[in-house]
Amino acid sequence: MNIMIFADKIKTTLYEKLKSIFLCAMFFLISQIAYASTVSLSQSEILNFEQINTSNLSGYTFITGIPQDGVTFLTYFVLESGPNSADIGDDEAGFNWDEFDTYSQSILNRDENPWYFSLSVKDTTNLIASSSTYELQTNEEKIFSVDLSELNSRNPIDAVWVTVSGNIPEPGNDAVLEWDLYFEMGEVNEIPIPGSIIFILSALSSLLLFKRRR
């Protein structure tokens, strides 16, 4: 009789352990789903950036600095007036971003005037996903994010670029722009809202389950 009770106890304990392991595995999987995978280009990848497009033929871009966490660019326009823009990036990117749903990069305006910036990604079907365009003041830095789920395919990524624009000449006859592209993300929202909701729900349900069992 005692043996039977002992065996039943062992069975119950094993069942409880197994259930805990199963719950842990479930939470781990849910956490993985909830985590928004963000990709950012490294310094060596940013160093491959070059000017790939301009609104007029008189825009030029050069790399003038390599700080510890990014690259400093110079973009200038010669004898232009009115709205002008330039795209600086890698049009033979070939990245496999299947595992990522967000592309983020930080931009700092080094210039003495405010300029407009945006970030874009293109897939092999020529579909383009872009961040919002923001005006950055002198010495202002901002993280730009692109939702990669807007693309048809994330492998391979065809092109990645930054668009800089302004109404030339800016004050002081300015047609010259200095800016930094950083790979250090700083305060990127690594868990965006939909993912966070799943995460909270899974935590709550596990709590309820645990309470019920006790």
Add this chain to the structure above:
Amino acid sequence: MMFRHHYFSKFKQLCLFALISIASLSAHANFISLATEEIRDLEQVGPGVSLITNNATSVLTNYTLNGATFLTFWLFNSDGYSTGSIQTPEDWFANWTSYTSFQQHIINRDESPWSFTASIYDGTTIFDSETLLLEGTIGGQINPGTTDGTLFIDIGTVDKANIEWVRFSVSGILPVNNYDRVSEYELLVQFEDVNPVPLPPGALLFSSAIALLLIRKKHPVE
């Protein structure tokens, strides 16, 4: 008799006035400045940016009312003291025999401080102005005397009939402010003499005035 004396006095006054005018004119320092079109024709000195030689590239980016804005930059591998220059074209020459100084107005349009120098070559010697360190600007604001200035060269000892080139140089210890390898500046025609009556002509003017006073005292005008 009285009538003749009156006319003589008038004539004497006219002569004195003419003398004083001539003295004043010679007392005024004549200066020369590159004209708007000459500024816009300035060209980069050297082959331009290169990862091997660390040369500077200089580009005209915009015309302004009395001059032009320029950009001089270096690539990321340029460090330490560096200079970039723009210069009058190869076929340019000037005869400045009737001038005593060269003056050119310059504005630092960049957000970082940069140093500027003007140079003149007469075929044998290069004459440099004093180097101006001009502070940076934000949003095109100019603080007179801080973000702009006049590059001045006394051409008294220059072979003024054979000016072969004029050069403007920008320099800094790269990277300026730990990141900057790009200088933006504006060159303009100089309209006002920064040194209107320099000491030797000033002394001439003063002497002429004293001489006039003495003459008038000796021969009072009736």
